[in-house]
Amino acid sequence: xxxxxxxWENLDFxxxxxDKRFVANYKxxxxxxxxxxxxxxxxxxxxxxxxxxxxTVFEGLKAYTTVDGKVVIFRPDLNASRMADSARRLEMPVYxxxxxxxxxxxxxxxxxxxxxxxxxxxxxxxxxxMFGSSPVIGVKxxxxxxxxxLTTPVGPYFKGGVKPLTIRVTDFDRAAPHGTGHIKxxxxxxxxxxxxxxxxxEGYAENMYLDAATRTKVEETGGANFxxxxxxxKIVTPKSDSILPSITRRSLMYVAEHYLGLEVExxxxxxxxxxxxxxxxxxxxxxxxxxxxxIVDHGRxxxxxxxxxxxxxxxxxxxxxxxxxxxxxxxxxxxxIHVIE
Numbered sequence: 001x002x003x004x005x006x007x008w009e010n011l012d013f014x015x016x017x018x019d020k021r022f023v024a025n026y027k028x029x030x031x032x033x034x035x036x037x038x039x040x041x042x043x044x045x046x047x048x049x050x051x052x053x054x055x056t057v058f059e060g061l062k063a064y065t066t067v068d069g070k071v072v073i074f075r076p077d078l079n080a081s082r083m084a085d086s087a088r089r090l091e092m093p094v095y096x097x098x099x100x101x102x103x104x105x106x107x108x109x110x111x112x113x114x115x116x117x118x119x120x121x122x123x124x125x126x127x128x129x130m131f132g133s134s135p136v137i138g139v140k141x142x143x144x145x146x147x148x149x150l151t152t153p154v155g156p157y158f159k160g161g162v163k164p165l166t167i168r169v170t171d172f173d174r175a176a177p178h179g180t181g182h183i184k185x186x187x188x189x190x191x192x193x194x195x196x197x198x199x200x201x202e203g204y205a206e207n208m209y210l211d212a213a214t215r216t217k218v219e220e221t222g223g224a225n226f227x228x229x230x231x232x233x234k235i236v237t238p239k240s241d242s243i244l245p246s247i248t249r250r251s252l253m254y255v256a257e258h259y260l261g262l263e264v265e266x267x268x269x270x271x272x273x274x275x276x277x278x279x280x281x282x283x284x285x286x287x288x289x290x291x292x293x294x295i296v297d298h299g300r301x302x303x304x305x306x307x308x309x310x311x312x313x314x315x316x317x318x319x320x321x322x323x324x325x326x327x328x329x330x331x332x333x334x335x336x337i338h339v340i341e
Contacts, residue, residue, distance in 0.1 A: 001112040004153075008120035011155030013286060018151050020110035022103045025133070026093050026145040034103060034147070036110050042146070049132025049142030056186040057086035058129035060285045061247075063108045063151070063340065065118040066328030071108065071340045073126065074326050076101050078247045083128060086183035091141040092130060101338070104128060107149040108340050114153045118327065125154045125286070131186075156287065162319070164293030164308045165205035165282075167221070169271070170195050174209035174219060174242075181219070181242030192222035206282065208295060210271060211240060218269045221282055225249040227289065228269065229279035229314045235262055236277070238269040248283045248322075254333065255322050262314070271297070278305040279312035281319075289319040 006016075017040050024034030049055040059079045064072055080097035087094045095103075104126055108115070116122035128149045132142030172195040175181025180188055192207075199207050206224075211217040218226055218238045225246040228236045235256045237249060256262040274280070280292040293308035294301055306312030311319070324330040326337070 003115075003117060004113045006114075006116075006153060008116045008122045008153070009155075011116070011122045011153060013125075013154045013156060015152050016114075018111040018114045018153075020107065021151070022107045022147075022149040024095070024099075024103065024147045026147070027143075031093070031095065031099070031147070034099070036106060040150075042148075044133060045135045047135035047137055049134060049136040052136055053132070053139060054185075054187040054190065055090055055092060055132035055136075055142055056129065057083060057090060057092065057131075058127060058184055058186060059083045060184075061104070061126045061128075062285060063115050063124040063126060064326050065115055066326075067118060068328055069118065070328065071112065071115050072326075072328070073104060073108065073338045073340065075247055075251065075336050076104055076338050077335070078250075079104075079128070082184060082245065082247070083130070086185055087130060089180060089183045090185060092132065093145055095130060095147045100128065103147070103149050105338075105340055107151055111151045114151060116153055122153055122155050124151050126151050154286075162289075162291060162311050162316075164291040164304075164306070164311065166203070166294040166296065166308075167206040167208055167292055168199055168202070168204040169295065169297040170199065170207035170209060172207070172209070173212040174222065176212045177242060179242060181240075182244060184244060189222065196222050204296065211242070216270055216272070218271055218274065219243055224282035224284035224287065224290070226269070227252065227281045227283050227315065227318075228274070228277040229312060230276070231278055233262055233314055235264045235314070235318070236269060237264075237266050239266045240268070246284055248285055248288060251336070252283055252289070252318055252322055255325065256318055258333075259321050259325075259330075260317060262318075275302050279315050280304050280306075281311070281315045288323060289315055291315055 080100035134144035291311035
C-alpha cells in the first residue's frame, strides 16, 4: 500500500484522522463481532454512562516499521490484559483479550498507508478504548458499551525530543491508596488536566506526583513512570499500588537487566533521596524515555549530574536498546514483537 503524503519527520504528537477504525458493541450481555468503519464520529444518547459518570477506559500502543520493512506492534498482549483489568475495576464488560489483539491488527492493516517509514522517528499510535454507551441517570454501571480502536501517525511526545525536561513537585494528588491509579481510566487523566495546564503556565514540562497518604514518596507524572539511576548505575523505579503498571517501564527494566547487565530495583522512592540519583527520566509508550534535567520542589532545585543538555549515558543506552528491539535492529525477547502480516 502506497504511503500517504505526510511530512513524517516533522510530525508532532497530535491527532490526524486515518481511513478506518474498529467498532464493537456490547448489548444484552454479549459483544458483537465488530467491524471496520470509515465514520470517525460517535453518536450517543445525552444520558450515556460515559457522559454522566466517566465510565471509560483506554490503552495506548504503537505500530513501527522495522529495519527489514515489517510492520510490528509491541507487546499487545500486555495492553489487552491491562485493559481487561481496567474494565473490571470500573464494572465494565471485559473485551476478550484475543479479540483485542485481532481488532488492533485489523485497524493497523486498514491504515497501513499511515504507518511511518523506517528511520523517520515517527510511529502509528494506536488507541483502543471502551465506554458506557447506554443511558444512566442513577449512579450505576451502564448496560451497553462500545469498544473502538483508532490510529493516528505521531511524532515525539515532547517537542524537544530527548532534550532534558524541567518538572515540578506538585501539590495536587494523582491517585489515592485503594483508588484507581493502577488502571488506565479516563477519569484519572481528566483530574490531571488542571495540574498539567498550571505546570505549563509556570514553565514546567510535567508534574511529579507524590503519594497521597504521606506526600513523601515519588509516584509518577500524569502519564509516565519514573526511572532513576544511582551513582553505581543501578536502575531504580518507584513501587506503589497506585502507579499505573507501565508496559514500557516493565520492558525497560527487563532490557536493563538482561541486555545491559545492570542491576534493577523496584521499591519505594522517597523525595528526600531523589537528589542522590545521577539520572532521572520519564518512561511510557508515547515517549519511551524522556530525560529529566531538573526538578523544582517549591523553589528548591534538584539538578541531576546528567545536566540539561542531553540524556544521561545510562538512560540513553537503555532507550536506544529498547528502540533497537522495537525496530528490529536487535533480536527481541520471545513474544515481544507482534508482526502484522
